[in-house]
Each structure stands twice: as C-alpha cells, then as structure tokens.
Amino acid sequence: MQDKRKQQLQGFCDSLGIHMHDLELLDMALTHTSYAHEAKQTPKPQHNERIEFLGDSVLSVIVSTYMYQNFPDLAEGQLTKLRAHLVCETSLFEYAKKINLGAYLRLGKGEELSGGRERPSILADAFESVLGAIYLDLGFEKVQSYLLAMMRQEIDYICRHGIYNDYKTRLQEFLQRDGDVDISYQLMSSTGPEHNKVFTSEVMVQGRVIGEGKGRTKKDSEQHAAQQALAQLHVQTPK
DSSP states (O other): OOHHHHHHHHHHHHHHTOOOSOHHHHHHHTBOHHHHHHOOSSSOOOOSHHHHHHHHHHHHHHHHHHHHHHOTTSOHHHHHHHHHHHTSHHHHHHHHHHTTGGGGOBOOHHHHHTTGGGOHHHHHHHHHHHHHHHHHHHOHHHHHHHHHHHHHHHHHHHHHHOOOSOHHHHHHHHHTTTSOOOEEEEEEEEESOGGGOEEEEEEEETTEEEEEEEESSHHHHHHHHHHHHHHHHHHHSOO
C-alpha cells in the first residue's frame, strides 16, 4: 500500500476515534468491485463484497442485542420490523455520510464518473464493510462500542416512538407544532446515467437550508433531506 493511501486511511481512523492495526483490512473494506475489476496489477486487489457480508451480520447482532436488552416490552415481530428499518439502506447511507465515508472509497473510473461516491447503495454497503473490518481487527466489543455510540440515539427513538416512513410529514408536524412555517424543497442536481441517476435535494425553512438528501428519485431525495433535518433537530432536542 502506498504511503499516501496509508496516511489517508489513518486519517479516516482518527476521525472515527479508533486505531486499527491492519490498514489493509480497512483498505479492502473501502474498495468497490468496480475498482478491483479495472485494476491492472496482478493479483487484482480484493474488493469489499465478502467483508460486507460479515459486517452485515455484525451490525445485525449488535442492533438486535441492544434492542433485546433495553426494550423488553417489544414483541418479536416488533423487534424484527424495527431492526429492519434501522439497518436498511437508507439509514446506513445516512450514517456513511456522517463519517464522510465516500471520500475514502476506491472506485472504478466509470463508477466514479457516474456519481458512485455519493450513491446510497455503495455507501451503505461500504459502511457494513467497514464494520466488518473493525470487527476482524479490533474484536466485537470495540466495534459494538463504536457502532452504538453512533446509533444508540436513533435506536432508542425508533423503539420508543415507532417508525415514521414519511419523513416529510414528520418534519412538517414537528416544525408547525406552534403555527405555520414555510417549508420548501428544492432539487439541486441529478447525476449519473438515466437508468441509475442520483438526485440531490435540499429542505428549507423560511429560506434557510436545514437538510440535504440524495436518492434514486426526486421524492426519495426529498425524504432523505427531511430525515437529515430531523436527525439534526433530534440532536438539538434529545429525546
């Protein structure tokens, strides 16, 4: 691994507040299949599909255990539904954005040019891959501590208040609880080929941007913008 890449990955670890011994694992976790397939070296670099499989399981065990231990009144069916919401692509995409994961990805040229660094599916998968790398390098307790520090507030909120699939409605209800407020959404950009576009929208209150979101449709991007705005509001008014 080149020194520049090592420094980049070390900087990523520092931003996460962890110290990984094997940066090769993290490098693999951040290597998309498109990059591995286009690489000219022999052997080709390993991509992150296998370690994503592991990270998906680690994520599920950590979230399931926390929910089981802290919400004894929830039935099995409720736990299953809530967990599915918490670990879905949309949620993991938001967590990946929070840690600026896209900046550290290795992508093939075509994927790079088509907006892959901001594509929800790629970022969500890479987030799971990074969890797998942390687990292999530092063990279960460390990855559990790291993940819950990031997700605990959202898990607690969802388990106590239920799932709001319509974030735009939820945001409107929250902001207009004391009266009418001007809420608007604006499409900022659309990138990528026609069959796989990524839309970016902003949500504004009284002309001030309070959230930004990306999605595979304009409506999805608006929902993600509202979700981000709600997340920021929850931080300011913790439950």
